[in-house]
Amino acid sequence: MNKGTLKQILLITDGCSNQGEDPAAVATLAYQQGVTVNVIGILEDQQSEQPEGLEEVEEIAMSGGGVSQIVYAKSLSQTVQMVTKQAMTQTLQGVVNQELQQILGAKQEMEDLPPEKRGEIMEVVEDLGETCDLEVLVLVDTSASMHNKLPTVQDSLFDLSLSLNARMGKNRFSIYTFPGKRKEMDKIMDWTPKLDSISSVFPKLTSGGITPTGPALREAMQQFTKKRSLRNLIGREDTDVEESGY
Amino acid sequence: MWKSQGINLSPGTVIKGKWHYRSYTIVKKLGSGAMGTVYLATDHGQSVAIKFGHNSSSITTEVNVLRTLQKVQDHKLGPSLLDVDDWVLKDGSQVSFYVMEYLKGKELNRFVQEHGFEWVGILAIQLLEDLEHLHQFGWVFGDLKTDNLLVTFPPARLRWLDVGGTTQVGRAIKEYTEFYDRGYWGMGSRKADPQYDLFAFAMVILQIEYPSRFERGSHPERTLFMKVKQANNLAPYQDILRKALRSEYNSAAEMKDEVTSMLLASPTQRTRNTRAARKQKPSVQPSRKKPPATVPSSSSSKSAQRWEIVGIVMTVCLFYMMYVVMQWI
Numbered sequence: 001m002n003k004g005t006l007k008q009i010l011l012i013t014d015g016c017s018n019q020g021e022d023p024a025a026v027a028t029l030a031y032q033q034g035v036t037v038n039v040i041g042i043l044e045d046q047q048s049e050q051p052e053g054l055e056e057v058e059e060i061a062m063s064g065g066g067v068s069q070i071v072y073a074k075s076l077s078q079t080v081q082m083v084t085k086q087a088m089t090q091t092l093q094g095v096v097n098q099e100l101q102q103i104l105g106a107k108q109e110m111e112d113l114p115p116e117k118r119g120e121i122m123e124v125v126e127d128l129g130e131t132c133d134l135e136v137l138v139l140v141d142t143s144a145s146m147h148n149k150l151p152t153v154q155d156s157l158f159d160l161s162l163s164l165n166a167r168m169g170k171n172r173f174s175i176y177t178f179p180g181k182r183k184e185m186d187k188i189m190d191w192t193p194k195l196d197s198i199s200s201v202f203p204k205l206t207s208g209g210i211t212p213t214g215p216a217l218r219e220a221m222q223q224f225t226k227k228r229s230l231r232n233l234i235g236r237e238d239t240d241v242e243e244s245g246y
Numbered sequence: 247m248w249k250s251q252g253i254n255l256s257p258g259t260v261i262k263g264k265w266h267y268r269s270y271t272i273v274k275k276l277g278s279g280a281m282g283t284v285y286l287a288t289d290h291g292q293s294v295a296i297k298f299g300h301n302s303s304s305i306t307t308e309v310n311v312l313r314t315l316q317k318v319q320d321h322k323l324g325p326s327l328l329d330v331d332d333w334v335l336k337d338g339s340q341v342s343f344y345v346m347e348y349l350k351g352k353e354l355n356r357f358v359q360e361h362g363f364e365w366v367g368i369l370a371i372q373l374l375e376d377l378e379h380l381h382q383f384g385w386v387f388g389d390l391k392t393d394n395l396l397v398t399f400p401p402a403r404l405r406w407l408d409v410g411g412t413t414q415v416g417r418a419i420k421e422y423t424e425f426y427d428r429g430y431w432g433m434g435s436r437k438a439d440p441q442y443d444l445f446a447f448a449m450v451i452l453q454i455e456y457p458s459r460f461e462r463g464s465h466p467e468r469t470l471f472m473k474v475k476q477a478n479n480l481a482p483y484q485d486i487l488r489k490a491l492r493s494e495y496n497s498a499a500e501m502k503d504e505v506t507s508m509l510l511a512s513p514t515q516r517t518r519n520t521r522a523a524r525k526q527k528p529s530v531q532p533s534r535k536k537p538p539a540t541v542p543s544s545s546s547s548k549s550a551q552r553w554e555i556v557g558i559v560m561t562v563c564l565f566y567m568m569y570v571v572m573q574w575i
Contacts, residue, residue, distance in 0.1 A: 078424065082280075089303060111302055111340065114265050115309070115330040122306040130417050162429045166418035166436040 005133040006088055007035045008066070009220050010080070012153055013141035014042045016056045017213030020184075023056065026217040027064030035224050037064025037217070038087045040079060042149055043072050060213075065091070073149050077156040081163040084136060085129070092128045096121060133170045136160075139185065139220050142177040143211050161195035174223070178216035185216045253283050253298045253341060261287065261296065261343070263331030270296060270345065277393075281308070281410055281421070286348060293348040294328060302332075302342040304410070307420075309344050311385075311412040318383050323376055324409040325349055349405050351398035358454050361402075362550060363479050366451060367509045369397065369404045374502035376406070377443050381415070381498055386438035388413045389421040390446035392453060413438040425449060425459050431466045434493055441493035444501055448490035455480050482508060 009030065017023050027037040041057035054070055061068030067087045071079045097109050100121070110118055140146070140153055157175065164171045172191045180186035189195070255261075259272040270287040277284050282299040299305035312327040329345040351357075358365055373395075380387060389411025396405050411421035419436045422429075426446040429436040433445060453459055455477040463469045474480075474487050486504050495501045 077430075093303060111332070115306070115332070115342070118302070118306045119310050119313070122303055122310060125303070126307065159429070163418065163436050166429075166438075168417065 005135055006091055007224050008084065008087060008134070008136045009035055009037045009064070009139055009217065010084060010136055011037065011039045011060065011139045011141075011213070011217065012042065012080075013039070013057070013211070013213065014044075014054075014146050014149065015141070015143070015211055016054070017211050019210045019212040020215035021218070023214040023217050024059045024063040026214050026221065027060045027066075030217065030221040031063065031065040033221060033225055035064075035221055036066045036087050036091055037061060038066035038083050039064075039068045040076070040083060041068070041070040042076065042146075042153075043070060056213075060217075065094075073152045076149075076152050077159040080156040080160045084160060084164065088129050088132075088134065089125060092125045092132070096125055096128075130167055131169045133172075134164060134167075135172045135191075135224070136164075136174075137220050137223055138173065138175045139216060140175065140177045140188075141211060141213070143179065157195050165194060176216070176220060176223075178219075179210055179212055180216075184212060184219045255285060261333050263329065264334050264340065265331050266329060268329055268331070268345075270294065272296075279408070279410075287345075289328075289345070293350075294345050295325070295348040296343050296345050298333075298341050298343045305330075305342040305344060308410050311409050312344070312346070314385065315380075315409060315412070318379055322405075323380060324406050349396055349398060349407065351396040351405065354392050354395050354397055354404070354450070355454055355457055357397040357399065357402070363454075365402065366454065366480070366483065367505050369402065370447075370451065370505050371502055371509075372404045373447065374498045374505065376404075377440070377447070378498040378502065380412075381440040381443070384415050386413050386415055386419070386440065387411065387443050387446075388419045388438065389423060389426075390443055390450060391423045391426045392450055395450065415439060422446075425453070428493070431462060431470055431491075433467065433470070433491060440497055441495065444490045444495055444498060445493060448487045451480065451483060452477060452487060 030037050037060060039057045039061045041054045043054075057070060058068045067083045067090065069079050069083050093110065100109065110121055113121070138157060140150075142150065146153075157173075161171070161173060171193055173189070173193075173195050174187070174191045175189040175195075176185045177188055178185040255272045255275070257272055257274060260269050261272065262269040268289065270289050273286040273288060273293075275283065276286050276295060280300075281304045282297050284295055284297045287294055287296050297305070297308070299308075309327065309330050312324055315323045316327065325346040325348075327344060327346055330343075331345075332340045332342050334340045352360075354369070357369075377387065387406070387409070389408070394406060394408045396407050397403065398405055411419065413420045415438050417438050419427075419438050419442060422436070424430045426449045427436070428434040428442055428445040431445075434441070436442075452473060456473065460469065460473060470491060471488065474484055474491070477484065477487075480487065483505075486501065486508065489495055489504075490501060495504075
């Protein structure tokens with residue numbers, strides 16, 4: 001199996017979209033283009049119950065073939081790296097499952113094999129996860145309510161780069177925020193292998209109530225498709241990756 | 247498919263494997279973590295521990311690690327693996343699990359509180375020896391933390407409980423806990439190397455002094471070394487801890503040698519230290535500013551107290567006899 005580049009969008013938000021097209025639809029489209037969409041919903045520290053709007057988080061991730069998680073700001077760092085890694089495993093497992101189906105016939109997945117056989121397959125998945133190249137586009141919601149959470153987001157992105165750069169494969173990160181000043185989203189940091197210099201990347205914030213998640217996701221997806229022809233994709237058109245709720 | 251975020255089983259539930267047909271009766275829940283839930287169960291009257299995974303891939307990964315560890319000959323590193331299987335629930339969904347040897351013992355912190363700080367070094371030597379074997383074999387423990395360690399007694403032996411974070415040298419650490427993580431403290435990368443484990447182990451020792459742990463603050467490195475300096479009960483180990491935290495040891499064996507020579511070299515100083523520590527009245531909140539060391543323990547060992555009384559009585563008797571002899575002369 002040739003090693004390709006995994007493409008992910010990581011959306012960090014604290015509420016539901018209220019402008020533009022349905023983000024779940026865009027996520028579905030992105031997934032069909034080979035880009036996985038992961039979503040992290042941030043809760044206020046005192047919030048005990050899940051507020052409305054955050055169910056959208058799961059919906060987007062399910063549509064985007066990714067992983068979603070709702071967390072308190074203080075445990076963001078570990079969640080960001082966990083979600084990214086889980087999504088990688090999930091995608092790779094989807095690819096491996098598809099290969100298995102070709103070898104063993106339809107409807108054969110890893111879970112249909114006895115535990116002894118699964119071990120060997122899991123080793124392949126792990127090897128791929130360690131060595132494949134990864135591109136993560138981080139899309140941060142900077143609407144007014146996110147204001148006091150941004151320092152934590154910044155820490156957690158630095159932590160993400162620390163975790164992923166411990167792998168053997170190459171990484172590239174870029175950061176965008178939405179809503180943008182004039183466009184759907186603003187570029188904060190262009191593709192870079194390390195996120196060391198993010199200490200001042202979240203500048204003045206655009207306040208205001210609009211959260212155009214859908215349009216921003218579409219823009220984000222286009223950042224990948226722009227240079228798609230240059231890259232070696234892991235081919236997977238209609239994989240039925242398990243949509244497990246982590 | 248595996249929506250079982252937290253599996254909840256009542257005592258008496260019988261778990262039957264789909265592939266190997268062995269059945270286990272649930273006794274009680276032992277704990278749960280990010281990757282799964284562990285239950286105590288019986289298999290034909292014998293106690294075993296069963297780990298149910300939140301998803302089948304994490305169980306498969308851990309089983310792979312346990313299998314690998316069993317290849318490290320003549321050295322028991324993790325708990326022995328007994329069975330791997332799937333359990334089909336009534337609604338048709340299935341949960342992956344594995345069965346391992348049930349280790350019964352005390353938490354590291356409780357053991358040290360009850361038996362004294364002199365055990366720290368002895369247990370450290372054991373663990374460092376195990377780590378050296380693992381590293382030689384090309385693996386790193388990864389998620390080394392107090393919750394993953396257990397002291398079986400007697401004879402006192404420090405054992406590993408959860409090997410889910412075990413990673414091949416040179417790869418990215420699979421699982422970690424922030425407080426014990428080198429990357430979190432800004433003291434190095436998250437790449438699996440022997441020094442990663444030694445850092446985590448130094449944190450394990452350090453948290454014996456600070457059971458409620460501490461925040462990293464805005465200057466993580468400074469906080470860390472200040473806490474080392476203030477750890478009175480760990481005074482003899484401070485230099486070793488500092489070296490481990492700075493990744494200055496080339497191997498677990500090197501660290502082990504230093505602990506060993508420290509334990510052998512200055513017995514008087516060490517005993518004074520540990521004795522002093524044990525004589526302190528137990529306090530709930532360990533205050534670190536005041537000079538006398540406080541043990542954050544609930545009780546000190548009864549046998550130790552008895553020995554002290556015997557010692558004091560003997561000393562008084564000796565002085566009295568000397569006095570009597572002096573009178574004669």
